[in-house]
Amino acid sequence: MPNKTPGLALAVSLFAGTIASGWAATSIYRAWWAIALLIAFQAVFTMPYFDAGSKVGLYAWGEGMSERVRLVLLAGMSAVGVVIGYVYTLMYVRGVTAKAATASAELDMARQIHERVVPPVEKDFGIAEVYGKSHPSSEMGGDLLDVTLREGLLDVYLADVSGHGVKAGLVMGMVKSAIRMRQRSTPSLDVLVSDLNAVLADLMMADMFTTMACVRIARRDGSTCAEFALAGHWPILHVTSSGTLTELPNEHLPLGVDSNELFQSGVVQLRAGDLLVLITDGLIEVQNSAGKELGFAVFKELIVRDRAKPLTELHDAVLNLARQHGKQLDDQSLVLVRVK
Numbered sequence: 001m002p003n004k005t006p007g008l009a010l011a012v013s014l015f016a017g018t019i020a021s022g023w024a025a026t027s028i029y030r031a032w033w034a035i036a037l038l039i040a041f042q043a044v045f046t047m048p049y050f051d052a053g054s055k056v057g058l059y060a061w062g063e064g065m066s067e068r069v070r071l072v073l074l075a076g077m078s079a080v081g082v083v084i085g086y087v088y089t090l091m092y093v094r095g096v097t098a099k100a101a102t103a104s105a106e107l108d109m110a111r112q113i114h115e116r117v118v119p120p121v122e123k124d125f126g127i128a129e130v131y132g133k134s135h136p137s138s139e140m141g142g143d144l145l146d147v148t149l150r151e152g153l154l155d156v157y158l159a160d161v162s163g164h165g166v167k168a169g170l171v172m173g174m175v176k177s178a179i180r181m182r183q184r185s186t187p188s189l190d191v192l193v194s195d196l197n198a199v200l201a202d203l204m205m206a207d208m209f210t211t212m213a214c215v216r217i218a219r220r221d222g223s224t225c226a227e228f229a230l231a232g233h234w235p236i237l238h239v240t241s242s243g244t245l246t247e248l249p250n251e252h253l254p255l256g257v258d259s260n261e262l263f264q265s266g267v268v269q270l271r272a273g274d275l276l277v278l279i280t281d282g283l284i285e286v287q288n289s290a291g292k293e294l295g296f297a298v299f300k301e302l303i304v305r306d307r308a309k310p311l312t313e314l315h316d317a318v319l320n321l322a323r324q325h326g327k328q329l330d331d332q333s334l335v336l337v338r339v340k
Helices: 006-028 034-045 060-064 067-117 166-183 189-203 294-307 313-327
Strands: 049-051 052-056 121-124 128-135 143-150 155-161 210-220 223-231 236-240 243-246 264-269 275-281 332-339
Touching: 006 121, 052 294, 067 166, 121 143, 128 143, 128 155, 128 236, 143 166, 155 166, 155 332, 166 189, 166 210, 189 210, 189 223, 210 275, 210 332, 236 294, 243 264, 243 294, 275 294, 294 313, 313 332
Parallel strands: none
Antiparallel strands: 049 052, 121 128, 128 332, 143 155, 155 210, 210 223, 223 264, 236 243, 236 275, 275 332
């Protein structure tokens, strides 16, 4: 460039920044058609080149001008470029802000839906007292707990959809709807779970599944019993008032894995003061800083030790145990049932 001066160098730098803003805007807004315009603009107005031995372009055209005129010209072009860059930046910031506001609103709606579909349960149903609560790891979780009383039968369900977040939450809502619809005809738990499995196997994506534990408590001829069924879930714990703990085991695949899986249910006799505990793996598999999981054994020890506490206090003790062990990374749900 002829007759270089600090002022001219500054003007050229500003103009170069404008060109950079143009390239950035082209990429941000995917305006690929503007690439040709940018190249032409740079070639004609800013980059001196030679044609048949003669220089052309803005710098060559300005050789006959005074330095002051060239500075004013370049400064004016730089100012226009800065304004254009500012406008592009403002448009980008507004777009990002709008997207963030939309995402925030959607997450808030997801949280409200989760609270509606999976509300905490704290109620005395006469035959048993139930306390259950789900703690999602995000605005919408994939754990489902549900309690219904129909024709003297108290049904308690706890399900865990693989993964977490909105995708798991959508499947969770679908599972609850399917359970509620099938309950209307009061099938046995083995039939209900088998039918639910067949439906979910057709609807869920191949990489998803749902584990579930369910209990149906009934009182007949002065005695209380519980039918139970599990699908790939952690065992249900049965703790007597004297502290004897029995695991009601799972012997089946999770829901949605094999549409032909036929589930079976079991029956256990209950007495007043007995405790049934349903839990999801988010509490058991929480890890400390060394990567060690809390584990089922520690959880069982706490349940037996604090079995006589009010259900709310027992729930809080379990939750505190998990939170003290490590950071929550998965949905954490617990349902406690005390027979009366």
